[in-house]
Amino acid sequence: MRRVKTIPYEEMFSQFHRVLTATGFDGDDTDTLARVFADNSRDGVPSHGLNRFPGFIRDVQSGRVDLAARAAPVAALGAMEQWDGHRGPGVLNGMASMGRAIELARQYTVGAVALRNTSHWMRAGAYGMLAADAGCIGICWTNTSRLMPPYGGLDKRLGNNPLVMAIPRPDGDHVLLDMAMTQFSGGRMGIHARTGEPFPVPGGYDRDGQLTTDAGAIERALPIGHWKGSGLALCLDLVAALLSGGQTTTQISRQDNEAGVSQVYLAFDLSRLGEAESIAASVQDTLTELASGEALPGEQVTWPGQRSAGKGRAALRDGVPVEWEFWGEVLAL
Structure with a gap:
């Protein structure tokens, strides 16, 4: 039975910080990791927050993720740079890469960092938020190991290759599209499989090849838009690998575990493209029209990121919902 409780955000951050320090992290790295994991759960994405935290610690302890390694530039190409993640912590590598893309955008209007040989970045939206908080449009994506079949196929050959687009708003409630190429992310499938809660729309195929909303029965994940998601997943994979000089999904999947993935981080500095008031008005006009x-x-029309922002405010006020199975595991670390 799924046991859920709420805890103060500060307590979650503190416990993450404690475990990370005991694991060997220190200084700003500890603060960044604890904040990102806590923020992910706060915003309603525990699959890449609390629920993923114990596994991240195990990966560090086993050496699958190199605690001491950090992303570093290997080629400077004007507004674009290639970086190598050296299989260090994906969150720290991702924050550094998007941070550098923002710096390049301040100089060139657009900045790009193509990162190879890194590890899982947890919630992809965190890097879009970093760009939006800096007043930039942020776009980023990663490839993964094989997690879904191509359209028309039975065998897994494509990654779910999450894609993020973030558009800044003055009040901080940014437009934030964060989507895997599967109808539902692997983390969300895990939550629904444990709770038995059906998906609102089919998320994949069961053993008989029928589309199903039962996460526990899904044998093959469904690409978004069927052939469209299948094609987009392939192109995101190839572009990330070619720009970074890193591995493709095919190459990643020949290893024993998902490691050494390829990613792209783009930032566009809106302050160099127009007046802030005019840009903000255009965004607001569009969102107002959308909601009208x-x-x-039984439905509500929302823009990407609106619901997660609302969940974040509620969690800061009322506490962050946690599954005791995972929270208890963190307390025991």
Whole structure:
């Protein structure tokens, strides 16, 4: 039975910080990791926050993730740079890469960092938020190991290759699209499989090849838009690998575990493209028009990131919902 409780955000951050320090992290790295994991759960993405934290610690302790390694530039190409992650912590590598893309955008209007040989970055949206908080449009994506079949196929050959697009807003409630190429992310599938809660729409195929909303019965994940998601997943994989000089999904999947993935981070400095008030007004006009349309019965029209922002505010006020199975594991570390 799934046991859920709420805890103060500060307590979650503190416990993450304690475990990370005991594991060997220190200084700003500890603060960044604890904040990102806690923020992910705060915003309603525990699959890449609390629930993923014990596994991250195990990966560090086993050496699968190199605690001491950090991403570093290997080629400077004007507005674009290639970096090598040296299989260090994906969150720290991702923050450094998007941070550098923002710096390049301040100089060139657009900045790009293509990162190879890194590890899982947890919630992809965290890097889009970093760009948006800096007043930039942020776009980033990663490849993964094989997690879904191509459209028309039975065998897993494609990664779910999450893609993020973030558009800044003055109040901090940024437009944030964070989507895997599967209809639902692997983390979300795990949550629904444990709870038995059906998906609102089919998330994959069961053993008989029928589309199903039962996460526990899914044998093959469904690409978003069927052939469209399948094609987009392939292109994201190839572009990330070619720009970074890193591995493709095919190459990653020949290893014993998912390691050495390829990623791209893009930032566009809006302050160099127009007046802040005019840009903000254009975004707000579009969002207002979007919300003005009639909603289906029982539904609400929202823009990407609106619900997670609301969950974040509620969690800061009322506490962060946690599954005791995972929270207890953190307390025992």
